Amino acid sequence: MKRLAWAAAAGLATLASPSPAGSWRAALDLAGGTLPFTLEIAGAAGSWKAQLCNGRVCQPLSDVRVRGDSIVLEIADYAASIAAVVRGDSLDGTYRNVGNRGPRVIRFRAARGRWPVTRAPATLVGRWDATFFSDFGSSPRVFEFRNGPQGLEGTMISNTGDYGHFAGTVRGDSFALAHFDGSFVYLLTGTVHGDTLRGVFHAGPRTETTWIALRSTGAPHLKRPTEITGADTTAPFRFAFPDLDGHLVTERDPRFEGKVVLVDIFGTWCPTCHDSAPALVRLYRKYHARGLEIVGLAYEVTGDTAADARQVRRYRDKFRIPFPLLLAGINDTEAAAATLPQLHGFTSFPTTVFLGRDGRVRRVHAGFYGPATGAQHERLIREFEGEIERLLAEPST
Amino acid sequence: MERRGRGTNAPRRAALACGLGIWLALASAGVLAAQIPSDLARERTDYAGWLATAPTSPLAAVAQQPIGSALRLGPSDADIPLDGVAEHRITQRGGAVALEGNGARRAVPRGAPVRLGRYTLLADGPAGRAVLTVFGPTRADRRPAFYEYTPSLVFTGPLTPAEHAGTVRVLGVDGIEVEAAEAGSVLVPAPGGRVRLRVRRLPTGGGEESELEIYFRDGTNGHGSYPAGRFVALVPDGSGRYRLDFNRARNPFCAYSSAYPCPAPWPGNTIAAPVAAGERYAGGGLTLPAGPSAVP
Numbered sequence: 001m002k003r004l005a006w007a008a009a010a011g012l013a014t015l016a017s018p019s020p021a022g023s024w025r026a027a028l029d030l031a032g033g034t035l036p037f038t039l040e041i042a043g044a045a046g047s048w049k050a051q052l053c054n055g056r057v058c059q060p061l062s063d064v065r066v067r068g069d070s071i072v073l074e075i076a077d078y079a080a081s082i083a084a085v086v087r088g089d090s091l092d093g094t095y096r097n098v099g100n101r102g103p104r105v106i107r108f109r110a111a112r113g114r115w116p117v118t119r120a121p122a123t124l125v126g127r128w129d130a131t132f133f134s135d136f137g138s139s140p141r142v143f144e145f146r147n148g149p150q151g152l153e154g155t156m157i158s159n160t161g162d163y164g165h166f167a168g169t170v171r172g173d174s175f176a177l178a179h180f181d182g183s184f185v186y187l188l189t190g191t192v193h194g195d196t197l198r199g200v201f202h203a204g205p206r207t208e209t210t211w212i213a214l215r216s217t218g219a220p221h222l223k224r225p226t227e228i229t230g231a232d233t234t235a236p237f238r239f240a241f242p243d244l245d246g247h248l249v250t251e252r253d254p255r256f257e258g259k260v261v262l263v264d265i266f267g268t269w270c271p272t273c274h275d276s277a278p279a280l281v282r283l284y285r286k287y288h289a290r291g292l293e294i295v296g297l298a299y300e301v302t303g304d305t306a307a308d309a310r311q312v313r314r315y316r317d318k319f320r321i322p323f324p325l326l327l328a329g330i331n332d333t334e335a336a337a338a339t340l341p342q343l344h345g346f347t348s349f350p351t352t353v354f355l356g357r358d359g360r361v362r363r364v365h366a367g368f369y370g371p372a373t374g375a376q377h378e379r380l381i382r383e384f385e386g387e388i389e390r391l392l393a394e395p396s397t
Numbered sequence: 398m399e400r401r402g403r404g405t406n407a408p409r410r411a412a413l414a415c416g417l418g419i420w421l422a423l424a425s426a427g428v429l430a431a432q433i434p435s436d437l438a439r440e441r442t443d444y445a446g447w448l449a450t451a452p453t454s455p456l457a458a459v460a461q462q463p464i465g466s467a468l469r470l471g472p473s474d475a476d477i478p479l480d481g482v483a484e485h486r487i488t489q490r491g492g493a494v495a496l497e498g499n500g501a502r503r504a505v506p507r508g509a510p511v512r513l514g515r516y517t518l519l520a521d522g523p524a525g526r527a528v529l530t531v532f533g534p535t536r537a538d539r540r541p542a543f544y545e546y547t548p549s550l551v552f553t554g555p556l557t558p559a560e561h562a563g564t565v566r567v568l569g570v571d572g573i574e575v576e577a578a579e580a581g582s583v584l585v586p587a588p589g590g591r592v593r594l595r596v597r598r599l600p601t602g603g604g605e606e607s608e609l610e611i612y613f614r615d616g617t618n619g620h621g622s623y624p625a626g627r628f629v630a631l632v633p634d635g636s637g638r639y640r641l642d643f644n645r646a647r648n649p650f651c652a653y654s655s656a657y658p659c660p661a662p663w664p665g666n667t668i669a670a671p672v673a674a675g676e677r678y679a680g681g682g683l684t685l686p687a688g689p690s691a692v693p
Contacts (some may be wrong), residue, residue, distance in 0.1 A: 032635040096443070100508060100519060101571050101601070103447040105440070135578035135598040135607075136564070184604060203605035208633045223453075303504040303511060330506040334492025334524035 031206035055167025075182030130213035160348035161367030228366035232369030241326035275370030492524030573655035616671035646675025
């Protein structure tokens, strides 16, 4: 339905030629392959809009400027942009963001239309236990592949969470899945060899990591998310950070007294946190009346209180978050860990800390399996609900 | 590695062996100068633009120091004196970097620039060993200069895995120490025989990205190119082989500002012959040979 609306808006636009309105089969040229994604551009002079899509999952771009045959698509969250020239039915330009060691620039191309939908064969669909082999050593991943409304889709999961939604294509025994959100540039290519997959993971313009995956037997391949970060459980979990209006909020605030509390350690910059936020809001609405509180600790990009507060307000409004969000620090795992000394081995955003009615830590869940993980996501939500039910059932101290 | 001339078929290995003695000499004389490929021209323009405008351009760098537990900034007797800046301290505790001053304290993210008066501060490097680079309000009026494009200095070939895998601490292009992995080596044709160059994988900060880099010295060092050596990236070509383009060799940031330390040479990575390709050294008292090709 949403896609139809976009198409209709594009069709209504009356523009001087060449108009960029419409659907575009876009691609980034990486050293080892082509990363496909879709751009949907709609509107008219002065009111252009665009969204970037990985298959069925789209996100709006922050600004679109069209001048003559030039178009600039801004991705403000990541200080990145795509600049291109419209040449008839093609766009040609670059994606770039400012780096500290030089610009990060990747060639961008697009042609009018949409990528063909291809469905994955049964030999590819399912859960795979993968091992990545890099110069820094080997490490585990899990692939979840399935067929969605737009063909092959899925995600990749590490010990600390998933990489977001990937959209894919299949040709014979070969397949490719891509994820581009304006900052992270991921392309997974591989081939099927019976119950083994082999391939390359491309990150950014030219990092390649080879991998092998075996069909999952159901045995654990990744560390359990509850085994990654430990906690001091001998005393109530302490935190003291300002809210978005500058008022200090601590664990001793009356609203948390005698309640089951979920502490959501997140960042507005973190794609997986964008997956977890709606789930936490649903949990809050479901259990708040029975004694659940949630508090979000935001670790942001700039360290500048005013700028970070603006970002967090946007995040709060976007997800209609009814619980307090506090400005806790910056998005550096070591720096964040230093602000929460009762946690041991903090490594990932988001991390959810479950506190019992006595304020002590009962569970620390590192990472989050977003909707892209399908059954994993459903299982995680059930686990969260089970844990909340259990904690709510404990007597108040 | 095989030579990969632009617009030509890849030469056979036998032909390479006798042609190799020629390519460097011809390139030095400018005989093989050819039109620069559009992607390389664009890269150079992008880089020149970044040098001229980025807040963290090395042309604007005024100081770089390890933070240790703390550094004083501002007054004339501070670790890093900064005109017009009241006393501040940048501290590092448990991997967290913070800026303290004027009665306030703010966290400083590693890898993200923050403002202090007219200056920009950038804390970067591994947790606990972070380094502070300070950038001033003005920058040296200098543009990078390059040798003429030489298609015969583009090679493709395999990467031979390292005999002993492991990591080593080295300085990156920005003078900051990183934990690099020994990725292997490439065999590069050169006059007098092939040279094996060590390849290391350097993290690029955050995410899953990294770069295969070769830090090398050659016969042009101090005679047109920067004396300490240059970096060149090894780029996968999608077929399991790699592309080494010396036209993309670039200076470490110490060539732009004495604020940066220069990386120490990597063992064995010396090509005795001149590699007259890639970035030249455009400042610091060395005279550029005639006919440098500046960014258009």
